[in-house]
């Protein structure tokens with residue numbers, strides 16, 4: 383049986399931190415489905431830079447040569463998605479102690495919702511512990527370069543977006 387995991391998140395946009403987790407997880411799983419989840423909180427929706435479609439397209443572009451990485455989206459509960467698609471593992475990344483509390487709570491509530499699914503945590507990659515989509519968007523909005531922390535396709539899209547819109551604040 384194929385060992386399949388889903389990797390849910392906002393991916394607004396995908397960063398080298400996410401990519402490192404996905405690449406390392408392919409040593410453990412046969413297939414990883416990156417599931418772009420819609421932000422339910424209105425405040426998070428407002429601060430989104432990329433639409434669900436744009437985020438999926440960027441991830442597809444990054445992994446176009448890796449058949450074991452699939453991309454999908456989810457506008458409901460991740461545990462319902464896992465049940466529907468018969469997935470038994472949810473992959474999450476851990477950066478620092480600050481991630482631990484929210485991830486711990488989420489894993490616990492997800493277990494309540496669906497006991498058949500295990501949450502698997504992977505530690506952040508070398509020199510990537512400070513990389514988060516939120517922080518990178520802030521740096522880029524104020525004119526900083528985020529080129530070292532995102533794939534080329536994302537850097538291009540971010541620059542395009544900044545040319546068209548003022549995304550500060």
Ligand code: ADP
Nearest residue numbers: 391392393399474475476506510513514515516
């Ligand atoms: P963020 O906006 O913080 O990057 P996401 O919802 O896109 O958040 O993240 C999806 C998952 O990837 C979460 O489990 C998050 O902790 C993890 N993640 C994000 N960036 C990194 C990183 N640099 N190293 C390890 N895990 C990460």
